[in-house]
Amino acid sequence: MTEEEIEKIVDRAYAETKIRYPYQGGFFSPRLKHINHMEVGRSKIIQSWYNILLEWIYEKWNAFGVRYHTWLKRVFPRRNVLFTGHIDSSLVGQLLFAEPAKDNIPIHNMHLEFWGRTKFYQWRKFGECSSDENGKFRLEFSLIPTQAWIIKSTLHFEIYQTTDILCEKGRMVHKQSLFKTIPIKKSDLIGMEYNLRIIRLFLWQYRPDSTIPRVYIKPDGTDAPEEYPEGRVRAMTEQMIPIELTKVKHLLQIEEDPLSLSIAQIQRDYPKNLTVAIEEKLPGYTRGDDWFGIREMNGMNMSTFQPDATTPGEYWVRYFGACNYEVNDEYAFPTAEIRFRMKPNGLPTPIEIHLTGPLNRFNKDPFQKLVVTSSEGEKWLQAKRVARVTSALCAELDQHLAGTHLNTEQYSIAAHRNIRKNPVITLLMPHVKSVSLIDNTADKLLIQGYIPSATALTAKSTEKRAADLLGFQDWKGWKPMKVLSDAHLYAKAEELYWQVVTEWVDLFFSQHETEIKKEWLEIYRMSEDLVAHSVPLFTETVNWDELSPEELDFTKRRIEYLAAEYRMDLNLPRKKVKGTQKAISPITESTVFREDSDDWQNLKDMCRYVITTATFLHTWVNEHQYEDIGEVLYSCLGLRFGEKETGIMAPESDISIAPDATRSTQMMWFSNLLSRTEYGFILKNEQKDMHPEFMELLNAKKKEFAALKVNVEEIESRTNI
Ligand SMILES: [Fe+2]
Structure with missing residues (x-):
């Protein structure tokens, strides 16, 4: 069969498996x-x-x-008309973050209003102001209108926050929401000044118990700093109900008779995924070397190909498994290092796989090594499957969870805590909203739920690994992936998207230059929050003197590879906070804008990095899940050691090393959940929060993206699933 014929079959399989459920729900x-x-x-x-x-x-x-x-x-509108006369009184006080109380961190530029209601319930506005850089405010008003007989006895001091940015008549406007009301007795306003003293607000607080910068959300989810839009919840319900019912049916059947449900049956009960669809037409193709190379280069993993030090045209892809993280005894998680040779068509073919770490339940030596080459028949098939599974778990944790979700959340918190008047909020907020909510859900579903039960890692080691990986991520110096050939579709699409975002950010900054520079204090404070709460640079956390020669060699290889994967320059000078060098670089170190600095470019670079991470990078790793981990026996997140000496080096027919029925149905549920319930696309603009100019710039590249097999309509505007 020719390459073109195979490509046609694969394209048909793509089309066949792009299922979206038409919602057919009735009342009951x-x-x-x-x-x-x-x-x-x-x-x-x-x-x-x-x-x-x-x-x-x-x-x-x-x-x-x-x-x-x-x-x-x-009926009772709040008209923006001040009821005032001679200004003779004021409300004073100071806004501080609630935690940590000892640090007395001011909340600047919060919008404050002072209202009363008449005995006929009409609203009257007496004054407004913003908190200053120290969080202090002086809201001036005229005393007489507040004391009029018609005004009810309780007045309202109101604190507002920006909760959304929406496009109205072509302009991006702030949606201000009431955050807190403090009642004031009218009779208490007797002098020239009424002191509300220190007001501590529980606003976008950092979680005190996490080494990773996370927002605090109460266990019951109440008082979360933001809310999912209704459309997000609806999209989830409409797509997930059939999937959820399939999972529940399986779990009930497993409860009654665990042996009655086979993996084949589970697979049949879920919608067909890409590899299953291809196998129907081309048996064995998805287990072959060509497909392996295509998926490593352009699939969910979008692997980083590191040139071999001695042989031109050969590359290494490295997925670091259990390392020294806490693991359980049930699942394997070896390191997989794959040597590729580039074919004349620009696609890589695997020629050698090095597996490091335990492959069975008997030999626990973490540095035992198995090298398998492409000439080894059945053993080669098994090694490729082991490498696929390790790379799938790494893609899920390292690239998806740490690289996009947790990475974006740290910028989201710093932006929400600090940027209010600076136009940068209108640029960033549409892309960083909702991520804290979905990350909170991931804590329960993924970190505490599926990962510890279906992989080698525990909840504790997953968190530790995520923190370590954030130690490789910084906006400064980030560049799109190097394109290796014409067939390197992922890298070409990433580069094209980066060009669009760069053009958009340049345009936005030129349109808002004066205001961005004027409100520079907000950028400074965002930068300070980002750096202060950033995890340490990973290399800072390694106890180099305690490493054995094997550990030293392994750690150096890991660091070199991860720095390339996350495109981080480890040699950049980085800021120390309390003696620890932080992963994230400061954007600025000045409270006012300085022309004689790199700060303007720094801010632009940070913005385009965050937008790219939250949109394109997340979309890629998220939407391809169902293609690459949507067939249990092809790839999953963990192979079990089983009871045999051969361990995980066994054929797919050996069900004792595959996930059990419960984990299999859960895995299918998960990959469906992530890939099929996306909502909030840049060009669909469901929430009317996308900048029209950005949409135009992206839409103009529609054909170029299509040539790279990327549908621009399907690029999400934020990380929310
Ligand atoms: Fe995601």
């Missing part, structure tokens, strides 16, 4: 309560008719409440 169809109610076990879905009815009544009641409040706002 099962429904998902909320994204927060998703479980690896059984998600909280509402199935019985009386619960559906109760939920319907509850929803109607809520909708009535929303409509009632909208009606109230229309």
Whole structure:
């Protein structure tokens, strides 16, 4: 069969497996309560008719409440007219972050308003102001209008925050939401000044118990600093209900008779994925060397190819497995280093696989090594599968979780805590919102849930690994992946996207130059938060003197490879905070803009890095999950050691090393969850929060992206799944 014929079959398989469920739910169809109610076990879905009815009544009641409040706002509008006369009084005080209380961190540029209501419930505005750089405010007002007989006895001091950026009539506007109201007795306003003293706000607080910069969300999810839009929840429900019901059916069957459910049956019950569809037409193709090379280069992993030191045209892809992280006894997680040779068509073919670490339950030597070459028949097939599984778990944790989700959250927190007046908030917020919410869900579903039960890692070691990997990630000096050949579609698409984002950021900065420079203090404080809460640079955390020669060699190889993978220049001078060198570089060290510095370019570089990470990089690793880990026996996140001496070096037919039925159905559920429930695309602009100029720039490259097999319509605007 020619290459063209194979490509046609693969293209047809792509088209066949791009399933989206047309929502066919009726009134009594099962429904998902909320994204927060998703479980690896059984998600909280509402199935019985009386619960559906109760939920319907509850929803109607809520909708009535929303409509009632909208009606109230229309009947009693808050007109932006000041009721004032001679300014003779003021409200004073200071806004500080609630935690850490001892540090007294000021909250600058918060919008504050002072309102009263008449005895006929009409609103009257008496004054407004913003907190200054020290969080202090002086809201001046005229005393007489506040004391009028018609004004009710309680007045309202209101604190607002920007919760969204929306495009209205071609302009990006801040959506201000009431964060907190402090009631003031009208009778207490007797002098020239009323002191509200220190007001501590629980606003985008850092989690005190995490080494990774994470936002604090209460265990029950209440008081989260942001909310999912309704469309996000709806997309999840519509796509996931059929998948959830399949998983629940399997779990019930496993409970009753664990041996009655085969992996083949589980696979058949879920929608067909790419590899299954290809296998139907071209048996054995997805287990061959050509497909292995294509997926390592252009699949979910978008692997980094490191040139071999001595042989031109040969490359290494390295996936570092268990390393020295805590592992369980059930699953293997060896390091897989794969030597590739570049073929004349520009695609890599694997020629040698080096596996380091335990492959069975008997020999636990972490540095035992098995080298398998492409001429070794069945053993070569087994080694490729082991390498696929290691690379899948690394892609899930290193690239997806740490590289996009957790990486973006740290920028999201720093931006939300500090940027209010600076136009940079309108550039960043549409791309960094929601990530803290989905990361909070990932804590439960992935880190505490699936990973410890279906892979070698524990929840503790997953968190440690994620923290270590963030130690390789910095906006400074980041460059798109080097393109190795015409067939390197991923790298070419990344480079093209980077060009679009660069053009967009340049345009935005030229449009808003004066304001960005004027409100530089906000950039300085964001930078300070980013650096202070950043994890240490990874190399700083290694106890070099304690490493054995084998550990030293392994660690050096890992560091060199990960620095290339995350495109981090380890030699850049980096800032020390409390004696520790941090991974993230400062954007600026000055509270006012200085022309004689690199700060302007630094800020631009940080913005284009964050936008690219939160959109393109995340979309890629997220949406290809179902293609690369959507067939249990082809690849999964962990192979079991089993009881035999051969361990994980065994054929796919040896079910004792495959995930068990529970993990298999959960894995299928997971890959469906991640790849099929995306919502919030740049060009669809469902929430009307995308900048029209950015959309135009991206849309203009539609054909160029299509030539690289990227549909620009499917690039997500943020990391929210
Ligand atoms: Fe994701």
